[in-house]
Amino acid sequence: MNSAKNFAGQFALVTGAATGIGEASARELARRGARVGVMDINAEGAARVASAIAAEGGDAMPCVVDLMSWEATQHAVAAAHVSAGRLDVVVHSAGGFPQYVNLIDCPVDAWDAVVNSNLRSMFYLLKAAAPLMMAAKYGRFVTLSSMAARSGVNPNPPHYTAAKGGILALTRQAALDLGKHGITVNAVAPANVLTPRTLNIRSPERIVHIEKTTPLGRLAKPEEIAAAVVFLASPEASYITGVTLDANGGATMV
Ligand SMILES: NC(=O)c1ccc[n+]([C@@H]2O[C@H](COP(=O)([O-])OP(=O)(O)OC[C@H]3O[C@@H](n4cnc5c(N)ncnc54)[C@H](O)[C@@H]3O)[C@@H](O)[C@H]2O)c1
Structure with missing residues (x-):
């Protein structure tokens, strides 16, 4: 990846940064010069990623929070802002779903858990x-x-699909509300990414099918999604707001 320090002097909070796409995004932001808040409910994972960033010469601090709680989220964001003295970037990668379930079998409490943790x-x-x-x-x-x-x-579970659709609508609404304040709000829409969670929720046969039906012929690496995230988070993406960047190997072309 490009090693330009275009985030020098900035502070970026990355949720879900203890693993997967969030971790890859946090590490790339740090390589580009940002101080990074590694925000996750997983304290051990957040500490591991913050240490890995420090070992590469970057600057990171773990921020442990459960994003299901408004009070905890508000407190964690405010504390990170006080500690860093600024807040330039928020990347929201926490979310996902634990296992596939179809519409009729989807438990009611699973709906709340997945919609709330993502949206x-x-x-x-x-x-x-x-x-x-x-x-x-x-x-x-x-x-x-x-x-x-x-x-x-x-095939995706209904709560997840609804939550991710809600994210796109909220992205546009927030972009509309916040644009005049110099704030851009954008979304990245990956397809299947080679994270441990993907390998848990997709069968080996499904992975082969995905590879065959994706124009680029493979799943994404987390770093390839992080590249899209980091671009939209950069000062250079100054006239882009309210968009969805499809980072899906051509699996769908909208
Ligand atoms: N991996 C994929 O194939 C894929 C595809 C499309 C979209 N996405 C989306 O990208 C994002 C990252 O995916 P991933 O596969 O890297 O996820 P992941 O499951 O590997 O990591 C998610 C992280 O979020 C954290 N988290 C979950 N609930 C939390 C909470 N309440 N408070 C704080 N932290 C919490 C977890 O501890 C974990 O570290 C998710 O929003 C996911 O839906 C992933």
């Missing part, structure tokens, strides 16, 4: 971070949606 958490983060960014007249908010919200080619 309501985005609202909490916007509500906590946007006033801080508004005061600075600058901000970049990048959130992870999914191809699940763009196309029906892959």
Whole structure:
């Protein structure tokens, strides 16, 4: 990846940064010069990623929080802002779903857990971070949606598809509300990414099918999704807001 230090002097909070796409995004932001808040409910994972960033010469701090709680989210964002003295970037990668379930069998409490951890958490983060960014007249908010919200080619559970669709709508609404304050809000929609969670929720046969039906012939590496995230989070993406960047190997072309 490009090694330009185009985030020098900036502070970036990355949720879900203890693993997967969030970790890859946090590490690339740090390589580009940002100080990074490694935000996750997984304290051990957040500490591991912050140490790995420090070992590469970067600057990171673990921020342990459960994004299901408004009070905890508000407190964690405010504490990170005080500690870093600024907040330039929020990347919201926490989310996902634990296992495939079809519409009829989807338990009612699973609906709340998946919608809230993916979508309501985005609202909490916007509500906590946007006033801080508004005061600075600058901000970049990048959130992870999914191809699940763009196309029906892959079987996905209903709560996840709905949450990721809600993320796209909230991305546009927030972009509309916050643009005049110098804040951009954008989404990245990956298809299937080679993270441990993907390998848990997709059978080996399904992975082969995905490879065969993806124009680029393979699943993404987390670093390839991080590249899209980091671009939208960068100062250079200054005239892009309210968009969905499909990073899916051509699996759907919207
Ligand atoms: N991996 C894929 O194939 C894929 C495809 C499309 C979209 N996405 C989306 O990209 C994002 C990252 O995916 P991933 O596969 O890297 O995820 P992952 O499951 O590997 O990591 C998610 C992280 O979020 C954290 N987290 C979950 N709930 C939390 C909470 N309440 N508070 C704080 N942290 C919490 C977890 O501890 C974990 O570290 C997700 O939003 C996912 O839906 C992933």
